[in-house]
Amino acid sequence: MPGYLFKRLVLVLPMLWLIASLFFLLSRLLPQGLGAGNILKGDEQYSKGSKESRERSYRQYLHKTQQDLPLFYFSIHARAEPDTLYRVYPESERLHLRRLAWKYGNWPLVSAYYSGVKQAHTLAAQQDQLQPHFEALHTSTVAPAILAAASSIAEADQENAFQTAILLRNAKRMVEHRQDYLGLLPTLSWNGSKNQYHNWLTEVLQGNFGTSYRDHRAVPAILAEAIGNTFWLLILSMAISVVLAFELSILMVRQKGRKWRRLFLPVLFLTDSIPTFVLALLLLVLLASPAFLQLFPVYGMGYYSPAGLPWHESLARQVQFMALPVLCLTLANLPYLTNQVYRSLATTGNEDYTRTARAKGLSETRIIRKHMLRNAWLPIITLLSDFLPALVAGALIIETIFAIPGVGRLLLTAVQARDYPVMMGIVVIVALFKMLSHLVADALYSLADPRIRYTSS
Incomplete structure (x- = not known):
């Protein structure tokens, strides 16, 4: 009887490791946390800061919580998206880029198109009549809607004609040179030991169970x-x-x-x-x-x-x-x-x-x-x-x-x-x-x- 109970007690340790590991990996796949959302939206103490300061605080928050690292030692993703997509924040932009990559397949063109959208949007930030078109570009993945919004911006924004022309050209290239099936093909990327799970497991084995994100206590x-x-x-x-x-x-x-x-x-x-x-x-x-x-x-x-x-x-x-x-x-x-x-x-x-x-x-x-x-x-x-x-x-x-x-x-x-x-x-x-x-x-x-x-x- 004592030997049996000791064996059962020893088996508790790997079971706890398995349960904790599964929960860790699944929990990190949840959408962004409440604190991250408050920083980006400018809620509470972040309400008086500029957009740039909020984004800087948000990236500091991600670095402090190690969410700017890959999740595990390896990752499986579609061949159409890069293995560094996890570095794109906020999460809404990352999800939109992932949908664009899956739909059009050609990541260099998708990346060039989205960079053009952000640059043109920054230059035209004070032009309220263009904001609905930029909203469509930030949310839509349908080719006719993207081309229509890019064309409307290029025609209406004559002050930044050069940048809007680049935006329209990149949108057309992304649509015309799409590779439909790359979004369906999986690929494996090795991330090494610099990942969230490795850091968490190392700290736990050292007796450090972390600090609360909410009140910064052990x-x-x-x-x-x-x-x-x-x-x-x-x-x-x-x-x-x-x-x-x-x-x-x-x-x-x-x-x-x-x-x-x-x-x-x-x-x-x-x-x-x-x-x-x-x-x-x-x-x-x-x-x-x-x-x-x-x-x-x-x-x-x-x-x-x-x-x-x-x-x-x-x-x-x-x-x-x-x-x-x-x-x-x-x-x-x-x-x-x-x-x-x-x-x-x-x-x-x-x-x-x-x-x-x-x-x-x-x-x-x-x-x-x-x-x-x-x-x-x-x-x-x-x-x-x-x-x-x-x-x-x-x-x-x-x-x-x-x-x-x-x-x-x-x-x-x-x-x-x-x-x-x-x-x-x-x-x-x-x-x-x-x-x-x-x-x-x-x-x-x-x-x-x-x-x-x-x-x-």
């Missing part, structure tokens, strides 16, 4: 603050749910439990049919609103707990904020858990050893708790090993509604801001948590049934 410090709240929320709700599920199931499986089954099963079915977010809102309205019973605070956990308080006062403050979220998670998961435990106990009630125990004259309580419950543990352990990781998904909704500064709420804000290092840390923690839960389940199988033996081979 990822472990951010996760440490959030994990504590989520840990207690999950542990308390799971403990209460498991205890209630077992007691209700034992009560309903008794020979005189028919009246309890008629009472509990419909109530549990009704509770299970209520979505988690609706249940959370109902609890807020009924137990945290002045219109009904304002017994608990609506939100504020982590914000109204002054530092330096004795541990018992700090705990008392935390309990009042934790009560409704724990109650909500418990009610959301209790019906399914109770149903599974009850069915497992009811199945063991028809086994031969149960009838033998009744024939010996043992009390019903002893039969249920010592014989039926022990033999029903195997499916229950399987259920609990998946139940605890499933609570993490419910915690995302609960922490958002009740404004709990936990892992779920942190994940939501990190996804909205495209904060890749924080997202990566949360994914690794959740994956590790799930793997360890299955490892604990294997150990509990052996304790619940001594006939189960694991080998390390």
Whole structure:
């Protein structure tokens, strides 16, 4: 058994590496982040800067986050596009250039055409009547629309006749010398070790999990603050749910439990049919609103707990904020858990050893708790090993509604801001948590049934 558990524990490391690597690569394929979008649009603190200063800040942001490097050691792309297209920013321009390359195939002509568009647009920036035509050139890939817009600009902009003539000539050359099938042929480019994945993996192996793009703090410090709240929320709700599920199931499986089954099963079915977010809102309205019973605070956990308080006062403050979220998670998961435990106990009630125990004259309580419950543990352990990781998904909704500064709420804000290092840390923690839960389940199988033996081979 110890050798088997050690082998399983060793296998966790490559699995974590695989999950983290896949998430890293997939996350970097997402569109540009919230911070990058704000810089380019001139939102918030960038609103007073010029276009050139915003673009400079944007490129500094990309360099700082290493997004100006290729993603992996190699890249597969269409033969019509160059292997340095990732250097083109902003992303809207890169996507437009990629569509032009796929459609017309001849990259040198596509590049010359787009350079002409940008130069002509810069010279005619003050001429408002030409902006719709330039907008068409920046978005369209259809040949008639491109030629029509380029011709209109060449006819209307006499001040920059030389540059607009070059633009029109490049547009015609790109359309006339198109190579239709190069966009369908793949090619492989080697990027070397100067790529985002190599730098990220090197830093992780050195113990550096990165800093947040949003507040520039170390990822472990951010996760440490959030994990504590989520840990207690999950542990308390799971403990209460498991205890209630077992007691209700034992009560309903008794020979005189028919009246309890008629009472509990419909109530549990009704509770299970209520979505988690609706249940959370109902609890807020009924137990945290002045219109009904304002017994608990609506939100504020982590914000109204002054530092330096004795541990018992700090705990008392935390309990009042934790009560409704724990109650909500418990009610959301209790019906399914109770149903599974009850069915497992009811199945063991028809086994031969149960009838033998009744024939010996043992009390019903002893039969249920010592014989039926022990033999029903195997499916229950399987259920609990998946139940605890499933609570993490419910915690995302609960922490958002009740404004709990936990892992779920942190994940939501990190996804909205495209904060890749924080997202990566949360994914690794959740994956590790799930793997360890299955490892604990294997150990509990052996304790619940001594006939189960694991080998390390």
